[in-house]
Amino acid sequence: MELAQVRLLVTDFAACYRFYAEVLGLKPQSGASEGPYEKFSPHAGSAAGIALQDRAMMAAILGELGEAATGHRSLVVLRVDDLDGYCEQITARGAVLVHGPEPMTDRMRVAHLKDPEGNLVELQEWLLLRT
16 A cells, blocks of 8 residues: 545635645646646655645535535645745745744754645655754
């Protein structure tokens, strides 16, 4: 078994597509900017990724999920090598940080932002242990 993706149910597919592709700079699998589905992956590393799924399509399949989610139900975590540099890049492209960058533990620095649907995104920079 392997993790293929974490899928977020979204209402405004086009806005979320732009956020993950253009603001965060993840690579879309097919370019389906209007949906109803798209997978995004980092340019290097794991084959696992983040996928967007049109909420109305899944509601029709499952007979539920029609209402927009309220509260935070997910936290997407992306690891980056240079947190400060990446935050500068994405804020220049329209991202709005809601927290950080700052230390979370002695081994990690983080920053947080939200996608257009309000899903939380955590950016992590892992630090070497200080001895």
